[in-house]
Amino acid sequence: MERTFREHLFLLLLCLSAPKGHGRYIEVSERLHFSSPPTCCLDMVAVEGQFTFTAERPQLSCAVFLMAEPDQVITVDYNSVDIDCRAGDFITVFDGWVMKGEKFPSSQDHPLPLYERYVDYCDSGSVRRSVRSSQNVAMVFFHVHNAGSSFTLTVRKHINPFPCNVISQSPQGSYTMVIPQQHRNCSFSIIYPVEIDISEFSLGHFNHLPKRSRPGCAESGDFVQLLGGNGIDTSKLLPITDLCIAFTGPTHVKVGCDNTVVRMVSSGKFVSRVSFSYRLLDRQELQTIKLNKLEDFCFNN
Ligand SMILES: *[C@@H]1O[C@H](CO)[C@@H](O)[C@H](O)[C@H]1NC(C)=O
Numbered sequence: 360m361e362r363t364f365r366e367h368l369f370l371l372l373l374c375l376s377a378p379k380g381h382g383r384y385i386e387v388s389e390r391l392h393f394s395s396p397p398t399c400c401l402d403m404v405a406v407e408g409q410f411t412f413t414a415e416r417p418q419l420s421c422a423v424f425l426m427a428e429p430d431q432v433i434t435v436d437y438n439s440v441d442i443d444c445r446a447g448d449f450i451t452v453f454d455g456w457v458m459k460g461e462k463f464p465s466s467q468d469h470p471l472p473l474y475e476r477y478v479d480y481c482d483s484g485s486v487r488r489s490v491r492s493s494q495n496v497a498m499v500f501f502h503v504h505n506a507g508s509s510f511t512l513t514v515r516k517h518i519n520p521f522p523c524n525v526i527s528q529s530p531q532g533s534y535t536m537v538i539p540q541q542h543r544n545c546s547f548s549i550i551y552p553v554e555i556d557i558s559e560f561s562l563g564h565f566n567h568l569p570k571r572s573r574p575g576c577a578e579s580g581d582f583v584q585l586l587g588g589n590g591i592d593t594s595k596l597l598p599i600t601d602l603c604i605a606f607t608g609p610t611h612v613k614v615g616c617d618n619t620v621v622r623m624v625s626s627g628k629f630v631s632r633v634s635f636s637y638r639l640l641d642r643q644e645l646q647t648i649k650l651n652k653l654e655d656f657c658f659n660n
Contacts, residue, residue, distance in 0.1 A: 405528070407516055409438065412501065413509040423499040424456060425492075427516040429525040429534060429547075433492040435499065437480060438511040444481035446504050451479045452490040453498040456526065461592035464494060464524040468544045468593060468622075480510075491517075494524040526550065526591075533636035534621075542627030546593045549619045552645055552657075553637040555585065557610045557621075560602060560633035579603050580626035583633050587616035587657055596620055602633075613640060615648035616657035 400421035404410065412421075427433050435452050442448040454476035456463045466473050470493060478490045490497075499512065523538070523545035530551040538545055549555075562581040582603035588596035599614060625631045640648075 404514055407514055409511055409513045411509060411511045414503045414506055416506050417504050420502045421500070422457075423501075425497045425499065425514060426526070426528060427495040429495055429527070430519055430522045431495050431516040432519045433495070433497045434489055434513075434515045434517060435492075435497065436489045436513040436515070438513055440480060440510040442480075442501075442503050442508045442510060443505060448501075448503045448505075448508065449479055449481050450499065450501040450510060451477050453477055453500065454490070454492050455494065455524075456496045456498050456591060458591050461590040461595065463496065463526060463548060463591040463593070464546060465592045465594040468524060468546055469493065470543070494522065494526075495519070496526050524548075527637075530639035531637060533634070535632060535634040536621065536623055537630065537632045538623055538625040539630050540627055541625060544622060544624045546620050546622040547635075548591065548593065549637055550591065550617060551619070552615045552617065552640045552648075553619050554611060554613045554640055554644070555619060555621070555635055555637045557583075557585075557602065557612075557633065557635045560631075562603065562629060562631045580624070581629060581631055582624050583631075584620075584622045584624065585612060585614070586620040586622055587614040587618065589617045589657060591618055593620050593622055613644060613648060614657070615640060615645050 401424070402421070403424045403426065405426045410423075412423075425433050425435070437450070440450065442450065454471065455469065462473075469476065478487055501510070521537075521539065523543065525534070525536075525545075525547045527534070527547065527549045530549065530553060534547055536545055536547055560583055562579075562583070582601055584601050585599040586593060586596035587599050590596070596616075596618065599612060602610075619637070621633060621635055623631055623633055
């Protein structure tokens, strides 16, 4: 986990609620040198281990973002928990991330219905001691009223042989997304403005066709979308381009948005794959995009 990623993430966040955050979370943000410290209490955990959270003061209302490698999922085990459920305290693990009221993966692309993605300790503590994420990100929300309340969680990472939805840990890298004959949709999300270079992709049934791109991708049932926008819910992002015929690339696209997403829609009839690399746009490139009215949809909202 790069330190810059943490800073970037915190700056992207609007507070989930506006509690009076105290304790070590404000210390975390102070160490990150905010020009204006967030009034909510947030932390980011990208390593495995046992974490103990202790409320030094009441009214601690916090969120912890958990993150693993693209080909990993996360388990959260409750160890000792000393909170007052009857007084309204809670610890909830969410299967995904919530930012600015939006969710990743979007409800459309997640295998579970929304209510099953929240696992609340007080509602199910005696039944579910362990929660497993469906992708490389998860989140823990908690709220405790009494100073001295505390709980311990164990965070572990596990190999996911068929990663589907992913948030990139870094603003540069490369990735190959494969959907092995499954009727589902997968997204790779980069929460930075980047140049993306789609180097190779194949969608079974179009492999024999020579033409590159044509309208009507959606009707074909198997296609790749490049999306951009300023939130994390992929169903609310704007389409930049659709690709639905195999090509021998490369295709370079600069996206000046907070979030750039490669999304693959699969009918399940074929093995679909797309490979791409990406790098952070520099200040000058962003300025150029801003000046070009045709490409500036991310700066309008
Ligand atoms: C995948 O996405 C497409 C278009 O966005 C949608 O019509 C389809 O229902 C989705 N499929 C699944 C399995 O969620």
